[in-house]
Amino acid sequence: MTIAATRSEPFAVGRPGLVERLQVALPKLVLAPSFAAILLFVYGFILWTLYLSFTNSRMMPVYELIGFDAYRKLWAQPSWYTALQNLAIFGSLYIGLCIVLGLLLAIFLDQKIRGEGVLRPIYLYPMALSFIVTGTAWKWFLNPGLGLEKTMHAWGWTSFHFDWLVNPQMAIYTVVIAGVWQASGFVMAMFLAGLRGIDGEIIKAAQIDGAPAWQLYRRIIIPMLRPVFLSAFVVLAHLTIKSYDLVIALTNAGPGGASQLPSTFMYSFTFTRNQMAVGSASAIMMLMTIVAIMVPYLYSELREKGR
Amino acid sequence: MSIKMKLLAGVVLAAAAGFAGAAQAQVKEVQMVHWWTSGGEAAALNVLKSNLAKEGYAWKDVPIAGGGGNQAMTALRAMVTAGNVPTSVQMLGYDITDWAEQGVLADLSPVATKEGWDKVIPAALQKFAKYDGKWVAAPVNVHSVNWIWVNKAVLDKIGGKEPTNWDEFIALLDKAKAAGVIPLAQGGQNWQEATMFDSVVVTTGGLDFYRKAFIDLDPAALSSPTMKLSFERLAKLRTYVDPSFSGRDWNLATAMVIKGDALLQVMGDWAKGEFINAKKAPGTDFMCFRFPGTQGNVVFNSDMFAMFKVGAERQEAQYALASATVDPGFQSSFNVVKGSVPARTDVSDAAFDACGKKGIADLKEAVAKNTLEGSMAQGYGQKAPFRAAYQEVVDKFFNGQIATADDAVKQLVDAINAAK
Numbered sequence: 032m033t034i035a036a037t038r039s040e041p042f043a044v045g046r047p048g049l050v051e052r053l054q055v056a057l058p059k060l061v062l063a064p065s066f067a068a069i070l071l072f073v074y075g076f077i078l079w080t081l082y083l084s085f086t087n088s089r090m091m092p093v094y095e096l097i098g099f100d101a102y103r104k105l106w107a108q109p110s111w112y113t114a115l116q117n118l119a120i121f122g123s124l125y126i127g128l129c130i131v132l133g134l135l136l137a138i139f140l141d142q143k144i145r146g147e148g149v150l151r152p153i154y155l156y157p158m159a160l161s162f163i164v165t166g167t168a169w170k171w172f173l174n175p176g177l178g179l180e181k182t183m184h185a186w187g188w189t190s191f192h193f194d195w196l197v198n199p200q201m202a203i204y205t206v207v208i209a210g211v212w213q214a215s216g217f218v219m220a221m222f223l224a225g226l227r228g229i230d231g232e233i234i235k236a237a238q239i240d241g242a243p244a245w246q247l248y249r250r251i252i253i254p255m256l257r258p259v260f261l262s263a264f265v266v267l268a269h270l271t272i273k274s275y276d277l278v279i280a281l282t283n284a285g286p287g288g289a290s291q292l293p294s295t296f297m298y299s300f301t302f303t304r305n306q307m308a309v310g311s312a313s314a315i316m317m318l319m320t321i322v323a324i325m326v327p328y329l330y331s332e333l334r335e336k337g338r
Numbered sequence: 339m340s341i342k343m344k345l346l347a348g349v350v351l352a353a354a355a356g357f358a359g360a361a362q363a364q365v366k367e368v369q370m371v372h373w374w375t376s377g378g379e380a381a382a383l384n385v386l387k388s389n390l391a392k393e394g395y396a397w398k399d400v401p402i403a404g405g406g407g408n409q410a411m412t413a414l415r416a417m418v419t420a421g422n423v424p425t426s427v428q429m430l431g432y433d434i435t436d437w438a439e440q441g442v443l444a445d446l447s448p449v450a451t452k453e454g455w456d457k458v459i460p461a462a463l464q465k466f467a468k469y470d471g472k473w474v475a476a477p478v479n480v481h482s483v484n485w486i487w488v489n490k491a492v493l494d495k496i497g498g499k500e501p502t503n504w505d506e507f508i509a510l511l512d513k514a515k516a517a518g519v520i521p522l523a524q525g526g527q528n529w530q531e532a533t534m535f536d537s538v539v540v541t542t543g544g545l546d547f548y549r550k551a552f553i554d555l556d557p558a559a560l561s562s563p564t565m566k567l568s569f570e571r572l573a574k575l576r577t578y579v580d581p582s583f584s585g586r587d588w589n590l591a592t593a594m595v596i597k598g599d600a601l602l603q604v605m606g607d608w609a610k611g612e613f614i615n616a617k618k619a620p621g622t623d624f625m626c627f628r629f630p631g632t633q634g635n636v637v638f639n640s641d642m643f644a645m646f647k648v649g650a651e652r653q654e655a656q657y658a659l660a661s662a663t664v665d666p667g668f669q670s671s672f673n674v675v676k677g678s679v680p681a682r683t684d685v686s687d688a689a690f691d692a693c694g695k696k697g698i699a700d701l702k703e704a705v706a707k708n709t710l711e712g713s714m715a716q717g718y719g720q721k722a723p724f725r726a727a728y729q730e731v732v733d734k735f736f737n738g739q740i741a742t743a744d745d746a747v748k749q750l751v752d753a754i755n756a757a758k
Contacts, residue, residue, distance in 0.1 A: 089723070090436050091415070107756055109749065110730065113739075176582030197526075197584040199737050286526060286584040287737025288730060302412040304726035305436065306757070 077318065084311035092307060101308035110288050111313065114296040117203045121292065122271040124207045125214070129267055130260065132211065133218025138248065140219070141226045151223070154216035162213070166280025169209040170196065199289035202282050206274075206290055209281055214270065218263050225259035226252065265328070272321055293317050367396040367652075368659045370643075371417070372428035373410045376589045377615040379608065382676035389662050395655050400424060418442055418646070425656050429475065429644040431466050431717035432725075437644060438469035444645040444653075446473040449660045458682040459664075460701075462710045463640050466718065475642040476663040479678035480701055482636045483606040483713045484537040484629040487613070489595050490622065492519055496601070500627050504541055504571065507630040511578045514601040521578035523591040523600035528733035530588050532715035534604040535572055535732045541631035542568040545709055548637075552714040555724070560751050569735060569743035575604075576736055584737070595624070604629060606639065606716075610677030610693055619691070626693040628700070636704035639716035640681060727753035 087097050105111055136154055140147055157165065172178040173196040183191035195201035229252060237247050275294040278284055284295040293313060301310025368390065374383045387397045400413075414427055423442070437443055450456070450473040459467065459477055467475045493499075496517045501507040514521035524530065540548045543564040551559040559565070580600075583591075592612040594600040603609060613624050620626060643663055645656055662668055669680035674689050679697040683705060687698045704710040712718025715732075717725050731753050733739075735746040 091419075091440055104756055107752075170585070174582050176580065194581060197582055199739050283527070283585050285528075285733070285737065287528075287734040287739040289737065289739055299726070302415070303722070305722040 080311045080314050084308060084315050086308055088307035088311070090305040090307070101312040104306075104309050105312045105316070108296075108309075110291055111293075111296060113288060114291040114293045114313075117290060117292055118271070120203055121207055121210070121274070122268070124204075125210045125271055126264060126267045128207070128211045129215045129218045130263055132215040133263065134222050134253075134256075136215065136219040137222035137226055140223060151220070155220050156216070157213045158217040160213065162274070162276040163280045165209050165213050166277045169205065169212070170281050173205055173208075196282065197286055199286050202286060202290040206278055206281055210270075210274065210277060213277075214267065218267070221259055221263050221266075222256065225256045229255055268324060269321070272317060293320075366394060366655060367398055368426060368655050369398045369400060369424040370426055370428070371400040371410055371414055371424045374428065377612065379611060379676065381615060382611060382672050385672045385675065386662060386668060389665075389668055390659065393658055393662070395658055423646045423648055425648055425652060426476075426643045426645050426659055429642055430639055431712060431719075432721040433717060434466050434475050434642060434644045435469060436721065437646075438474050442647055443469065443474040444647045444656060446476065446645055446657070446660050449473075449657050453661065453664060455664060455682075458684045460681075460683060460705045460710060462638070462705075462712070463681055466640070466712075467642055475644040476660045477681035478641045478643060478663055479669070479673050479676060480636075480638050480640050480681050481606045481608055481678045481716075482638045482697065482700070483533050483716065484540060484632040484635065484637045485607050485609070486602050486604050486627050486629055487592065487595055487609050488602040488625040488627065489598050489600070490625050492598050492601050493625065498601075500625070501630040502633070503631045508574065511575075511601070515578060519598075520580045520594065520600040521602070522575060523594040523603040524579045524583050525586040525588040525591040526584040526737075527587070528729040529715055530591070530605070531572075531736040532729040532732045533606060533713065534575065535568070536637050536713050536715050537604060537629035537632055538571050538575070539565070539568045540635055540637060541629060542571060545635045545711060549711060552719040552728075553711065555720065555754060557751060560754060561747055565750070566743045566747050569746040572732070572736060573743065606713075607677045607679075607693070607697060611675065614675065614677065614691075620693045621691075626696065634700075634703065634707070635709045635711070636700055637711055637713045638701075639713045639718045641678070723757035724754060727757045 082094075082096075083092055084101050085096050085098060086093050087095065087100065140150060140154075144150075160168075173193070175181065175194045175197060180191060180193050183193075195205045233251065233255075234247065237251055242250070273294060274292065275298065278290055278292055278295055282290040284291045284299075293316070297310050297313045297317065299310075300306045300313065304310075372383065374380055390397055410428070411433060414424075417424060418440075429437070434443070455473060456464070460480075463477050463480065467473060467477050492514070496513045496519070498510045498513055501510045511521040524534070536548075539551065543551070543562075547559060547562075547564055550556045551562075551565060588605060588609070589612050591600075591603050592605065592609045593616075595603045596613060596616050596618060607626070610620070610626065613620070618624050643659070645660060648656055664682065666680070666682065666685050669682055669685050670689050673680050674691075674694060677693075679690075679694060679701050683702060685698075687695045690698065701710070714720060714725065714728055719725065720728070728750070731740070731746060731750045734749070735743075740746045740749055
């Protein structure tokens with residue numbers, strides 16, 4: 032359909048020269064390879080995964096359809112519920128804390144303090160590390176036998192106790208700590224850019240009217256940062272759902288599968304437990320979750336554009 | 339334009355020449371996918387490398403870290419799907435059967451018949467190394483998992499002796515606890531916990547019960563009071579482990595015993611390789627005992643080199659690798675370093691240390707008495723989905739995710755059913 036449209040357009044205008052026709056076609060030509068690649072490697076494989084989730088694939092893919100069996104097995108797995116519960120805990124805390132901390136840091140840095148040029152990159156640099164490095168570093172730091180707890184004991188504070196990393200009830204929160212440490216600086220940078228974009232005249236006008244500082248932020252500045260909140264939310268939400276390497280490096284989904292996330296669940300079922308169909312079904316469930324978030328967002332965005 | 343064309347042609351020619359060179363070089367080369375990357379294991383593998391080098395075959399390593407080989411199996415799937423087939427892959431148990439079912443494994447029968455593998459390799463191993471009557475893998479060794487590894491200095495200090503049953507074992511661990519030593523060095527990965535549980539089940543219910551529960555997957559055995567008691571005993575062992583064991587690799591747990599921070603480790607005999615690598619001697623620095631109450635039974639796993647179907651130009655090198663692997667000289671010198679015992683029963687135990695001699699004698703006894711059985715935790719009891727389900731339940735229970743032994747039994751039955 033697209034190709035037909037490309038061809039018919041130039042002819043409809045009459046008979047333009049070769050150069051003009053090339054100019055019209057060039058953007059489409061340049062976009063075509065990446066479009067085709069995305070079509071195949073993203074949407075093609077989504078459909079393939081969907082297909083596999085209705086088969087009885089185990090170690091290698093098989094193509095005989097057997098219905099909803101994989102989904103039944105998936106929802107009968109206690110560890111799938113653990114994974115979903117952890118995603119909810121991790122997602123809400125990670126997104127919430129990153130936004131709160133990022134906003135606070137940005138507001139403090141925006142007070143025209145000395146040394147902002149030094150502080151800003153310090154907060155931003157954790158984002159330059161890969162998740163594997165972050166996870167490994169925090170694993171050593173939080174391990175009671177190696178890191179923080181041992182150091183505190185060595186310094187004489189022997190009643191100090193911090194074993195979240197090896198405590199099945201708390202392990203998921205260590206993932207939150209490491210994740211927030213890494214991403215909040217980045218969110219700060221987004222808010223800082225937003226703050227710098229606010230018209231100084233409005234703030235001056237409010238100050239002349241005698242608004243105290245916190246009222247200024249609560250009533251004027253933070254509401255004006257609404258687009259930044261939205262961008263931060265979208266960036267963090269997709270980081271949440273795809274987060275895999277952080278958990279693998281930090282807790283390896285343990286102890287006892289206690290910090291399992293849907294992504295680690297999907298990987299282990301597809302690739303190490305030889306139940307590819309169940310793994311595919313969980314991947315499809317993850318996709319559905321994203322769709323449920325993204326569709327209303329896209330809908331509202333497109334509607335605003337249409338207005 | 340023409341200069342560009344010439345340049346392009348030159349590049350294409352050079353690339354083609356490069357490929358041709360590579361294709362020719364492959365004839366005298368074996369590509370191995372393996373996960374023997376820790377000290378003792380890597381040293382043991384070097385024996386095979388140098389043996390093949392003497393015959394003029396180059397060795398190309400495709401090492402992937404991580405004991406148990408989960409990562410290796412994932413990488414392998416991608417390699418085979420892409421048509422980039424390695425000569426051989428280190429593999430365990432039912433994984434070999436799974437790959438053989440895909441029709442991608444080579445037929446080693448010419449080598450096997452010539453060298454008489456059928457006569458010298460125990461039937462329990464042939465079950466995995468053969469598929470449909472044809473040899474598809476070359477067994478390297480027999481490991482057994484029902485061992486405990488004890489630091490002798492610590493044992494003497496607390497005045498302990500070899501425990502021969504469960505109660506003596508607990509008494510020994512209590513002694514260590516009272517003396518302020520970590521009684522049990524344990525790694526925090528699910529396969530390690532499950533490997534220990536294999537031994538606990540054998541000592542609790544006997545080998546017949548183990549077979550009924552894990553080899554036959556008999557629901558009555560899986561949900562029996564004996565299984566519940568096994569879980570209760572595992573919970574008891576959990577109380578002797580130091581708090582920061584989560585995520586610890588097995589060889590780090592072994593290092594705790596080597597250094598004397600911990601009294602003992604329950605681990606397969608690959609742990610001995612770490613002791614040897616740290617220049618420790620059996621009998622004087624460390625002791626190897628059968629897991630209390632399992633003397634006479636050998637719960638095994640066996641490292642095998644599964645051979646993949648390769649083109650005719652690489653077959654010669656593959657046969658050479660297979661032959662070099664099963665060669666008695668290599669089986670002896672490799673296993674002396676690795677800690678396991680030879681996969682063939684006709685190898686002299688002269689070169690082995692005390693633990694190796696005991697391992698060889700135990701294996702012979704087990705073959706004769708039919709008490710040699712595959713390890714559930716290591717993929718020699720059941721196929722991957724069942725093994726993973728088993729590991730998961732044991733792991734959850736060991737880490738307190740499943741609170742009671744009753745729940746553990748119930749979840750084990752459910753998980754086994756869900757894997758069917």
